[in-house]
Structure formats: C-alpha cells, structure tokens
Amino acid sequence: MLFKRLTQIALLMAAPLAFADSVPATMDGQAGKYRFLEQASHRWRLCAVLPHAFDRFFWAVAYGLDRQATALGVDIGIAEAGGYDRLSEQKRQIRQCVADQADAVLIAAINPTALDDELALLARHGIKVIDLVNGLSGDAVTAHSHQNFF
Known part of the structure; x- marks a missing residue:
C-alpha cells in the first residue's frame, strides 16, 4: 500500500513537468497557473x-x-x-x-x-x-x- 501511494505521489509530482506547459501556483497571493518559459x-x-x-x-x-x-x-x-x-x-x-x-x-x-x-x-x-x-x-x-x- 505504501509503495502504491509513493508511486502515485511521484507520478503527480512529475506529470505537470513532463506533460504540461503550466502548473498550479500561488502568485502574488492568488491561485493561478504558472506557465513555463521557453527561453529567457x-x-x-x-x-x-x-x-x-x-x-x-x-x-x-x-x-x-x-x-x-x-x-x-x-x-x-x-x-x-x-x-x-x-x-x-x-x-x-x-x-x-x-x-x-x-x-x-x-x-x-x-x-x-x-x-x-x-x-x-x-x-x-x-x-x-x-x-x-x-x-x-x-x-x-x-x-x-x-x-x-x-
């Protein structure tokens, strides 16, 4: 059971970075989505x-x-x-x-x-x-x- 839960947590943490161009974030005290930059x-x-x-x-x-x-x-x-x-x-x-x-x-x-x-x-x-x-x-x-x- 613990292994299953740890696997779920790992997948949830990795999924936004691997498959999305944004992640949930709090910015200036407001909930929103942070969009990853492509280039500085x-x-x-x-x-x-x-x-x-x-x-x-x-x-x-x-x-x-x-x-x-x-x-x-x-x-x-x-x-x-x-x-x-x-x-x-x-x-x-x-x-x-x-x-x-x-x-x-x-x-x-x-x-x-x-x-x-x-x-x-x-x-x-x-x-x-x-x-x-x-x-x-x-x-x-x-x-x-x-x-x-x-």
Whole structure:
C-alpha cells in the first residue's frame, strides 16, 4: 500500500513537468497557473546557494536548477555550504555572488533570520533575491519558490 501511494505521489509530482506547459501556483497571493518559459529574455547570471549536498533532496534541487538554467539559456553557479552548521560559509558564498556580479541569487537559507546583512548587500547592488525552499523573508526578497511537502 505504501509503495502504491509513493508511486502515485511521484507520478503527480512529475506529470505537470513532463506533460504540461503550466502548473498550479500561488502568485502574488492568488491561485493561478504558472506557465513555463521557453527561453529567457537574455543571458542572466544566476547564483544559487544551498545548505549542503548531503542528500538526494538537495541533489535534486541542484540538478533541477542546472537543467532549467540550461533550457532557458541562462548561466548559473551553484554552491553548497557543507551543512546546516556552516552559516558563515553560506554568508561568504552570498558575498561571492555579489562579487561575481550575479543578476539574481537563489538562497536556500541555513538560517532564514541570520542573513540580514547579506540581504541588505544584495539590495544595495540591485541583485534580485529568490527564497528557495527553506523560507526567507524581508524587503529584499523578490520571490519565493516553495513546495508543500504535506
């Protein structure tokens, strides 16, 4: 029974990506459908910082980021801090994204309340911030990308 349920969940998760040009989403607080882009408007420079690459979840996140960036024709650099105990490393990586002149930074925050200085730095440089998976708030955050795991 558990295998059957897990198979159903996997198929439901994969089906929108494999067979549709849109998926249900909440955008600006409203339910709607997100339509996938076919190509980016120009070659954006993206930077993604992840807490770690120890498990299949963040392997999948990194893989998906890389594949989607390639499909859209944008550049992406992906860094992992080495664990949830490596906040200072994640902060360093975010500062490196600024030095590398990223257009946007996707952050899977180790600690969503401990990045105020880095978010302010990104805002001063006009770099867009995308909250990726773990929850991040503040005026500097441009967008949120979350999945309901329940």
